[in-house]
Structure formats: C-alpha cells, structure tokens
Amino acid sequence: MKTSKFYVWFRLLWMFLKVNILSPSGPASIGLLYKEAVGKIMTEERFVEAVGFSNFLPGSEALKLAMFVGFAAGGVPGVFTALLGAIIPPTILMLIVSVILQRLQHENWLDSFVAGMSPAVAALIVVVAFQLFRASSRKKVDHRILLIAVSSAAAFWLEVPSPAVLIGAGILGIILFGRRQS
Amino acid sequence: MDQLLQLFWIFLKVNLLSTSGPASVGLLYHETVGKLVTEAQFVQAVGLSSVLPGSDALQLAMYIGYAVGGIPGGFVALIASILPPTVIILGVTVILSRLRRQAWISNFVDGLAPAISVLMLFTAWKIFEKGGSTGWEAWAIGLVSLAAMASEKIPERIVIIITGVIGAIFLS
Numbered sequence: 021m022k023t024s025k026f027y028v029w030f031r032l033l034w035m036f037l038k039v040n041i042l043s044p045s046g047p048a049s050i051g052l053l054y055k056e057a058v059g060k061i062m063t064e065e066r067f068v069e070a071v072g073f074s075n076f077l078p079g080s081e082a083l084k085l086a087m088f089v090g091f092a093a094g095g096v097p098g099v100f101t102a103l104l105g106a107i108i109p110p111t112i113l114m115l116i117v118s119v120i121l122q123r124l125q126h127e128n129w130l131d132s133f134v135a136g137m138s139p140a141v142a143a144l145i146v147v148v149a150f151q152l153f154r155a156s157s158r159k160k161v162d163h164r165i166l167l168i169a170v171s172s173a174a175a176f177w178l179e180v181p182s183p184a185v186l187i188g189a190g191i192l193g194i195i196l197f198g199r200r201q202s
Numbered sequence: 203m204d205q206l207l208q209l210f211w212i213f214l215k216v217n218l219l220s221t222s223g224p225a226s227v228g229l230l231y232h233e234t235v236g237k238l239v240t241e242a243q244f245v246q247a248v249g250l251s252s253v254l255p256g257s258d259a260l261q262l263a264m265y266i267g268y269a270v271g272g273i274p275g276g277f278v279a280l281i282a283s284i285l286p287p288t289v290i291i292l293g294v295t296v297i298l299s300r301l302r303r304q305a306w307i308s309n310f311v312d313g314l315a316p317a318i319s320v321l322m323l324f325t326a327w328k329i330f331e332k333g334g335s336t337g338w339e340a341w342a343i344g345l346v347s348l349a350a351m352a353s354e355k356i357p358e359r360i361v362i363i364i365t366g367v368i369g370a371i372f373l374s
Contacts, residue, residue, distance in 0.1 A: 083284065084290075087292075110257050110260045110264070111260070114251075115264070118276065119268075122268070122269070129370045133367070134242050134249075135373045136365045137365050139347065140364075141245050141249050141252075141362065143348035144252060144361075145323075145325055146323065146348060147348065148225070152319050168317055176324050182233070183215055185317060186229065186317050186318065190310040190313045193311070193312045193314065198309050
C-alpha cells in the first residue's frame with residue numbers, strides 16, 4: 021500500500037484534532053488514540069512503546085504521546101503535524117474562555133462559583149496525586165518510594181523551594197533504584 | 203517584557219520537572235500563586251482546564267499566561283510548555299535504541315513521582331484552606347467530590363461544574 025506523504029500528514033492532523041477535541045485530558049486520550057491509530061498508521065507494539073516513553077520522560081504526557089505517534093507514522097514532519105493537531109483545539113478554546121473570564125473577574129457570582137469549586141479542585145488534585153503515586157512505573161510501593169515521599173514531605177514542610185525538592189527526589193531515585201538493578 | 207520572560211522560565215522549569223500534565227499543578231502553584239496570579243485565578247485555571255476538552259496542562263499554562271500577560275502571555279506559556287517535550291522527543295526518536303538502555307533517566311523520573319504526589323497533596327490543602335471558607339460547607343463539598351471522583355463513575359469535569367454551581371447558588 022503506497023500512500024502519499026501529504027495524505028499521511030493530513031490524516032495525522034485530523035486524527036489529533038479529533039482526539040484533542042473529544043478527550044478531556046492527557047491520560048484520557050490514550051484510549052481514543054489507540055482506536056484511531058493502531059492498525060491504521062502504526063502497529064500495536066509501536067503504540068505501547070510510545071505510551072511507555074511518554075510516561076518515562078518529563079513534560080506533558082499527551083504531547084509526548086502525540087509526537088511519538090506522529091514520528092511513527094510520518095517521521096520528523098509527522099512529529100510537528102501531530103503537535104499542531106494537539107495544540108490547536110486547547111489553544112483556541114482557552115483563548116476564548118480566558119478573554120471572557122477576565123471580563124467577568126469582578127462579578128460576585130464568579131467569586132461564589134470559585135468558592136464552591138475550590139474544595140472540588142482540591143479533591144481533584146488529591147485524586148490525581150494518588151493515581152500518580154500508584155501508577156509510577158514501580159508496581160509495588162516499597163520502602164524506597166516511601167523514603168522519597170517522606171523526605172520530600174519534610175522538605176516541603178521546611179519550605180525548601182519546590183524545584184529543588186523535585187530535583188533532589190529525582191537524584192534520590194537514581195541512587196536508590198539504581199542500586200537494585202546493578 | 204520582564205513578566206513574559208518570567209513566565210517563559212517558569213513553564214520551562216515546570217515542564218522539565220513534572221512527569222505529566224496534571225502532575226504539574228503542584229509545582230505551578232508554588233511558582234505562580236502570590237507572585238503572578240491570585241489564588242482565585244489559579245483555582246479557576248485548574249477547574250477550567252479540567253472541564254474543557256484537550257490537554258489539561260496546556261490549558262492551565264495558557265490561562266495563567268493570559269492572566270499575567272494577556273494574549274502574548276498565553277502564547278509565551280504555551281511555547282515554554284511545548285518546548286521541553288518537543289526537544290526531548292526529537293532527541294529521543296533519533297537515539298531511541300540507545301536510550302532504551304539508559305536506566306538512570308527512568309530512575310530519575312521514578313524518583314520524581316512520589317515527590318510530585320506529595321507536593322500535590324500540599325497544594326490541594328492550600329487551595330482548600332484559602333479557597334474562601336473552610337466551614338462545614340467546604341468540607342462537605344470537598345469530601346463528596348473526592349468520593350465521586352475516586353469512584354471513577356462520575357467524570358471529573360461534571361463534578362467540578364456541579365460544585366461551582368452549588369457555590370454560586372449557596373455560598374453567596
């Protein structure tokens with residue numbers, strides 16, 4: 021089957037536009053993307069590899085996944101096509117909403133809306149934190165993970181700047197997890 | 203101009219140090235609230251980005267960027283958020299086979315995960331505490347929405363919208 025490059029790029033762009041309009045967040049897009057991409061423009065094996073890599077590297081998951089799929093289907097131009105498709109829908113939506121909301125900033129009902137939303141937003145963050153903790157690629161919660169969690173909690177408590185704490189945790193990861201593998 | 207540079211640096215940093223979109227909330231809170239945006243603006247940004255379709259992280263970035271520096275701010279935040287993963291992916295796809303054996307990067311990210319979770323818990327508490335009232339209404343809303351989201355039966359964005367409406371009606 022020979023298809024032109026332009027057809028592949030167009031296909032990619034359309035696919036990512038669709039996935040990003042229909043899915044509410046990064047991790048949620050994986051299921052939809054799987055149905056759209058696997059068997060059509062890439063193999064299952066490549067897809068699993070892409071998901072694995074986007075968990076393993078820093079930065080937004082959804083974007084990394086999009087770029088990996090783009091690369092598998094269309095090389096480096098595919099990467100940029102996928103990126104474009106993933107960026108356009110949230111950008112347009114967010115610009116519209118931001119402009120409207122800034123105008124409403126001093127309305128009283130908006131304050132109460134935010135006051136009601138705050139506890140739910142806090143709950144959302146707790147849920148995501150828990151999912152993240154559980155889903156970190158080590159399957160079992162062992163004493164190393166607890167050690168990192170407890171020591172970073174102590175550091176945050178002492179108001180050490182958060183980027184420094186995170187870098188420290190990463191280095192601790194290299195030291196602790198590295199020893200097990202060697 | 204200064205603020206735009208500051209935005210650019212913050213989002214570059216946040217996207218290099220967080221493993222995924224939602225995980226960036228904790229770090230972003232510490233970097234921006236009280237400095238560039240208010241608590242209320244941040245809560246709006248998180249709420250909105252989980253309600254609207256598309257990548258959470260990008261929407262959060264753009265909303266904060268817009269609040270700080272208008273439309274140019276929105277674009278600066280967007281570009282700074284995109285840059286690290288793009289550069290990394292382009293690098294990785296080129297040296298993919300070699301990197302696969304580099305365990306230390308994976309260990310670094312694995313070490314980040316528990317720390318990010320802890321940071322998010324701190325952030326959640328701060329948002330809850332400063333979100334106006336910590337009376338019984340806020341606890342009720344918080345606990346019910348926590349249960350609803352943890353059960354995974356009700357989509358998170360529906361929960362967020364409902365709590366906002368409840369707030370607009372009852373908390374005024």
